[in-house]
Amino acid sequence: MKNVLPIIILLFSVGLAAQEKLNLSLDEAIEFALENNRTVRNAENDIEIAKKQKWETTATGLPQIDVAVDYTNNLKQQVSLIPAEIFGGEPGTFEEVVFGTKHNVTAMATLKQKIFDGSYLVGLQSAKVYLEISKNDKKKTNLDVKKAVIDAYGNVLLAEENIRILEKNKEILEKNVYETQKTYENGLAEEESVEQLQITLAGVESDLSNNMRLRDIAYKMLNITIGADIDTEITLTDHLDDLAIENTIPGLAEQPLLIENNINYKIASNNQRAQELLLKNEKSKALPTLEGYINGGYLAFGDNFNFLKREQEWFGNSAIGLSLNVPIFSSLGRSAATQRMKIELEKAKNDLKETEQQLQLELQRARSDYQFVLEQYQNKKKSLELAERIERKNQVKFSEGMVTSFDLRQAQEQLYTAQQEYLQSMLDIINTKTDLEIVLHNANE
Numbered sequence: 001m002k003n004v005l006p007i008i009i010l011l012f013s014v015g016l017a018a019q020e021k022l023n024l025s026l027d028e029a030i031e032f033a034l035e036n037n038r039t040v041r042n043a044e045n046d047i048e049i050a051k052k053q054k055w056e057t058t059a060t061g062l063p064q065i066d067v068a069v070d071y072t073n074n075l076k077q078q079v080s081l082i083p084a085e086i087f088g089g090e091p092g093t094f095e096e097v098v099f100g101t102k103h104n105v106t107a108m109a110t111l112k113q114k115i116f117d118g119s120y121l122v123g124l125q126s127a128k129v130y131l132e133i134s135k136n137d138k139k140k141t142n143l144d145v146k147k148a149v150i151d152a153y154g155n156v157l158l159a160e161e162n163i164r165i166l167e168k169n170k171e172i173l174e175k176n177v178y179e180t181q182k183t184y185e186n187g188l189a190e191e192e193s194v195e196q197l198q199i200t201l202a203g204v205e206s207d208l209s210n211n212m213r214l215r216d217i218a219y220k221m222l223n224i225t226i227g228a229d230i231d232t233e234i235t236l237t238d239h240l241d242d243l244a245i246e247n248t249i250p251g252l253a254e255q256p257l258l259i260e261n262n263i264n265y266k267i268a269s270n271n272q273r274a275q276e277l278l279l280k281n282e283k284s285k286a287l288p289t290l291e292g293y294i295n296g297g298y299l300a301f302g303d304n305f306n307f308l309k310r311e312q313e314w315f316g317n318s319a320i321g322l323s324l325n326v327p328i329f330s331s332l333g334r335s336a337a338t339q340r341m342k343i344e345l346e347k348a349k350n351d352l353k354e355t356e357q358q359l360q361l362e363l364q365r366a367r368s369d370y371q372f373v374l375e376q377y378q379n380k381k382k383s384l385e386l387a388e389r390i391e392r393k394n395q396v397k398f399s400e401g402m403v404t405s406f407d408l409r410q411a412q413e414q415l416y417t418a419q420q421e422y423l424q425s426m427l428d429i430i431n432t433k434t435d436l437e438i439v440l441h442n443a444n445e
Helices: 004-019 026-036 038-059 118-185 191-226 240-246 250-254 263-284 333-399 405-444
Strands: 021-024 064-073 079-083 094-098 103-116 233-236 289-302 315-325
Touching: 021 026, 026 038, 026 118, 026 191, 038 118, 118 191, 118 233, 118 240, 118 263, 118 333, 118 405, 191 233, 191 405, 240 405, 250 333, 250 405, 263 333, 333 405
Parallel strands: 021 233
Antiparallel strands: 064 103, 079 094, 103 289, 289 315
């Protein structure tokens, strides 16, 4: 048994370690986030809360049954005076008497039912709208989380590509420095040539170290965004260049906007509907309310506590009735509340119109940005190809002594800039395409 226990612990530890590793494509990362992201979970909880609140509101108009049991122990019973002549005593004198018993028990059950209440009818409608608002908030949360995952996933890929390119650049520079150093030691090159290359190498090494740190941060940010533990080991199965090609859809910018399906428009519309119901509710407070009830119960009395005994006598009672409440005068309080709700409704209408205008502008901006990054991607790709050719030519010329190390360094710096701009252009395609799709298609998310 002593030999088996360590093996069991080891297997259990290996199993836990295996659970902490994830292999995710971008679509899989989004799917994982929509199930595990904490903000998404809270939005789902808000929907459940809205459903419970809807039933809570509905239940107030259904039959309500209350049961009450009261027990009274008259520690010192009240004494009353009555004329003594009633009992044959002298006129003008009084006798002390005690009415009632020392112990009293009352058990009563009451059934109440709303018959008419304007606020209740409005409340049912409001509960339905509140549920719609919660569902729309969930859709918007999904969109926000999806966008955040794409951004975080892209940042990780960008960091990985940067590191790969910088390591390759470092390897080439180290070779250049070594060869130039040997040439200098043989008296065939100037010391300045070595120093120029060392400066470039130092800059690349610094960028490489910084990108390695940024990569660690990017992975942790991705973990948090998808709802995984911050130290979860993730392997990304998509590549930046593949995603850039997949997200290059020239006809996307020409797709029309169905504004009624936009989630921001829906939220603003729901807000207007909610204000309409609040106004309706204030108006309903001027209407009468009618409630019916029926109750029944038993009473028992005694100078001793014998209520749990079979011989105790109980007296039954019951009643049925209606309760009508008619608002007459509120010192203009209801009128002020109604006017306030009218103003709030006007504000909601203005917000809806503003949202519509903002969405039109947002669509125009998203279309422009997407078309621009598609053009930039092609330009940066060509620029990178040119920069690579120029750098290769300068490498050959430098080795043959036809250009200085300063000329080579300029070509290398130009190449490094082109590399960074090309990577960024691919990431821009992914992000701007997401922004455009959110404006166009987010109602279906």
